[in-house]
Each structure stands twice: as C-alpha cells, then as structure tokens.
Amino acid sequence: MYRIGSLDTPHVQLILDQSMVPPPLQNALNRINARVSIRSLDKALVSGVSSTADVCVILPGAQGSPDVLDRILADASHQACATMVLPGIEAADPPSEIEQESASGLLGRAAAEPAAVTMSTDELTGHIKALCEIRHPLCRLRDELARLRRRHAELASGARQFKEQLSLAGQIQNDLLPEPLLDTGPLTISTLYLPADRVSGDIYDISRLDEERLSFSIADATGHGLPAALLTIFIKNSLRGREIVDGSYRIIEPDQLLERLNRDLLGTNLTQCQFITALNAIFDRTTGRIRWARGGVPYPILIRSGEKPRQIPSEGGLIGAFSGQSFEVVTHDFAPGDTLLFYTDGLEALLMTRRTGHNEASLLQSTWIDRLAIDGPQTALAEIHQEAINTPDTDWPKDDITAIAIRMN
Numbered sequence: 001m002y003r004i005g006s007l008d009t010p011h012v013q014l015i016l017d018q019s020m021v022p023p024p025l026q027n028a029l030n031r032i033n034a035r036v037s038i039r040s041l042d043k044a045l046v047s048g049v050s051s052t053a054d055v056c057v058i059l060p061g062a063q064g065s066p067d068v069l070d071r072i073l074a075d076a077s078h079q080a081c082a083t084m085v086l087p088g089i090e091a092a093d094p095p096s097e098i099e100q101e102s103a104s105g106l107l108g109r110a111a112a113e114p115a116a117v118t119m120s121t122d123e124l125t126g127h128i129k130a131l132c133e134i135r136h137p138l139c140r141l142r143d144e145l146a147r148l149r150r151r152h153a154e155l156a157s158g159a160r161q162f163k164e165q166l167s168l169a170g171q172i173q174n175d176l177l178p179e180p181l182l183d184t185g186p187l188t189i190s191t192l193y194l195p196a197d198r199v200s201g202d203i204y205d206i207s208r209l210d211e212e213r214l215s216f217s218i219a220d221a222t223g224h225g226l227p228a229a230l231l232t233i234f235i236k237n238s239l240r241g242r243e244i245v246d247g248s249y250r251i252i253e254p255d256q257l258l259e260r261l262n263r264d265l266l267g268t269n270l271t272q273c274q275f276i277t278a279l280n281a282i283f284d285r286t287t288g289r290i291r292w293a294r295g296g297v298p299y300p301i302l303i304r305s306g307e308k309p310r311q312i313p314s315e316g317g318l319i320g321a322f323s324g325q326s327f328e329v330v331t332h333d334f335a336p337g338d339t340l341l342f343y344t345d346g347l348e349a350l351l352m353t354r355r356t357g358h359n360e361a362s363l364l365q366s367t368w369i370d371r372l373a374i375d376g377p378q379t380a381l382a383e384i385h386q387e388a389i390n391t392p393d394t395d396w397p398k399d400d401i402t403a404i405a406i407r408m409n
Contacts, residue, residue: 010054010132013050013053016061053076082135173232185285187407191405192401199225200400207242213282213285216282235276293328299311301364339377342403346399347363350391
C-alpha cells in the first residue's frame with residue numbers, strides 16, 4: 001500500500017510540451033488513483049516542479065529542447081522527486097489544469113527514467129508505482145545530504161578558525177624569539193629556527209647577562225603542535241640565566257637553571273608534553289671560556305681547525321621526567337676559529353634520512369658537518385633551511401629544527 005503521511009493517494013505531476021495526455025498514461029494514473037497536476041514546459045521552467053509531487057512525468061514532445069529538459073530534471077532532483085520521461089507519445093486528452101507551485105531543494109539529480117514509445121498501460125502503472133515507492137527514501141537522502149552539507153560547512157569554518165589561531169600562535173612564538181645582539185665579540189653567532197608547522201615545540205634564547213657574559217639556551221618540548229608550542233612559552237622565561245635579588249642581579253649557573261626547570265615542570269603536573277630536552281650555556285668574554293649543562297638534547301659538536309669534528313658528551317636526562325636530577329657542567333676554552341654547535345634532534349632527523357644507522361656519531365658522519373667546517377655556520381645553516389624545504393615530508397620524520405652555531409673569531 002502506497003502512503004504519503006496518512007494519505008493513500010500519490011501526487012503525480014505531468015509536464016507537457018503543448019501536447020495531450022496519452023491514453024495509456026491516463027489509464028495508468030486512474031488505476032493508481034493518483035492526484036494529478038499538469039504544467040506546461042514553459043510554466044515548469046518558471047515555477048519548477050511541485051514540492052509535494054511524488055513522481056514527475058515529462059512529455060517533452062518531438063521538438064523539446066534538451067536544455068529545457070535538463071533544467072526541469074535538475075529542479076525535480078532538488079525536490080527529491082523521481083522523474084520519468086516519455087518522449088514522442090501521441091496525446092489524446094488536453095491538459096486539465098495548470099498549477100502555479102514553486103520550490104527549492106538540496107539533493108543532486110534524482111532518478112529519471114526514459115520510457116519506450118510503445119509502453120503499455122500495465123507497464124506505465126508498474127513504473128509509476130515503483131517511482132512513488134522511492135519518494136520517501138529520496139527525501140531521507142535529501143535531508144541527510146543537507147545535514148552533511150551543513151556539518152561540512154561547520155567543520156570547514158572551524159578548521160579555518162583553527163588555522164587562524166595556529167598562525168596567531170606561531171606569530172606570538174616568533175615574537176618571543178630574541179633580537180640579534182649587536183655586540184657579541186669575540187664571537188660570531190649564527191642561528192636557525194625552523195618550525196615543522198605553524199607552531200613549534202622548539203625554542204631558543206640568546207641574551208646578555210651583563211657586560212662580560214652571554215647566555216645561550218635551546219629547548220625542545222616533546223610532541224608537536226599547539227600543546228608543545230604552549231609549553232615553550234612556559235620554558236622561555238625559565239631559560240633566562242639571571243635573577244634580581246635584593247636590588248642586584250645573580251647569575252644562575254647552567255646546572256642550577258636546568259634543575260630549577262626540572263622542579264617547575266614536575267610541579268605543574270602536565271597531562272601532555274610532560275618532558276623537554278634543553279641546554280643552557282654561559283660564555284665569558286674576558287676568559288674566552290664557555291660552560292654549559294644539557295638535559296636530553298644531542299651532544300654539542302666542536303669543530304676545530306686541524307682536528308676531526310667531535311661531540312662533547314655530558315650527563316643529563318629528560319627534564320620533567322624525574323625529581324632530584326642533576327646535570328653535568330662542561331667547560332670549554334675557545335681557540336681561534338673554533339665552532340661550537342648546539343642543536344635539537346630535528347637536525348639529525350633531516351640529515352640522517354638517507355642513512356640506515358642511527359647512533360651518537362651519525363651526525364658527525366654526514367657530509368654537512370664537513371661543509372660546516374669549510375664554509376662556515378652561516379652558509380651551512382642556510383643549506384639546512386633549504387634542504388628542509390625541499391625534502392618531502394614522507395622522506396623524513398619531519399620535526400622542528402633549531403641550531404645555534406658559536407664561532408670564535
């Protein structure tokens with residue numbers, strides 16, 4: 001039994017091109033007790049297909065324009081109205097009425113079924129009944145598609161807002177980076193800061209502690225994205241190696257700074273990005289000596305004329321992982337031409353993408369280290385920047401890259 005709501009009578013709309021209703025179609029409509037409304041092709045182009053029609057039967061006539069037919073079919077599809085086209089059938093009765101209804105819809109093109117010229121009353125009755133039965137499923141599909149489109153629009157809007165917020169967060173991070181120091185003699189300082197995305201889990205700082213001492217820091221928060229980026233803002237202030245006490249300043253030694261940072265992180269009880277790796281160093285211009293402590297970051301690399309590049313190891317684990325940690329202090333006396341490289345593990349990830357082994361000496365085996373020694377830090381770090389841009393994301397475990405190269409003039 002066919003039903004529309006509580007009614008047993010289907011609504012069939014006929015659209016004619018100055019022609020009569022063929023007798024087989026009249027008989028089929030009478031058999032199913034259909035409520036029939038009739039429109040001309042011209043009126044259908046203006047008013048569209050009725051929003052209450054269950055089936056639309058189109059008789060375009062021999063001279064019917066394909067473009068006109070396509071437009072009516074498209075409108076029927078918007079109404080989730082199943083459609084049957086009966087081309088070239090001789091008509092017997094004139095149209096009984098012209099309706100003036102219009103509607104709009106969301107669904108794509110609905111079913112349109114061409115019929116043979118010689119289709120009998122029985123065949124037409126069966127086809128119209130079958131098309132009436134799919135009216136409700138088509139309406140459900142139309143409504144579901146409309147819901148999905150609304151949801152897609154909401155998600156697209158949310159994604160745009162999120163990207164804008166990420167871009168803003170990235171700009172704030174960039175604003176937190178230190179301005180280049182004007183007088184760093186006898187050192188030349190080169191830096192590379194390359195986020196893997198709009199925001200970074202890396203941070204670095206270079207500051208003047210007093211007239212004779214400079215401070216260098218790098219840190220890498222575990223993970224990526226916004227949580228890691230937010231943690232770097234917390235870390236930024238903790239990396240400054242000077243504090244004001246009773247109206248004067250006190251220099252915080254590198255190991256003490258990392259121990260304090262370790263306690264602060266443990267005290268926050270973070271649920272994400274709980275750990276960081278970091279390094280803090282102090283350079284004394286009067287002695288040409290630098291001392292540092294590290295926790296989890298790769299060992300610094302020393303490049304000295306006449307010697308092979310080498311790492312300088314020291315003890316120090318993940319910061320924020322365990323209480324009571326200590327961090328070994330390493331002291332190095334610069335010789336003229338020495339270059340000391342501090343960096344996060346993103347540099348290793350990029351340079352070792354085409355190697356099979358990953359070990360503590362792997363970065364030393366890269367040809368880039370040789371170019372760093374020959375060409376100098378500025379050129380070598382610019383090369384890393386370009387290589388990170390040119391390397392497809394699928395070819396390496398893309399990560400933030402931060403490096404500080406300190407060279408004794």
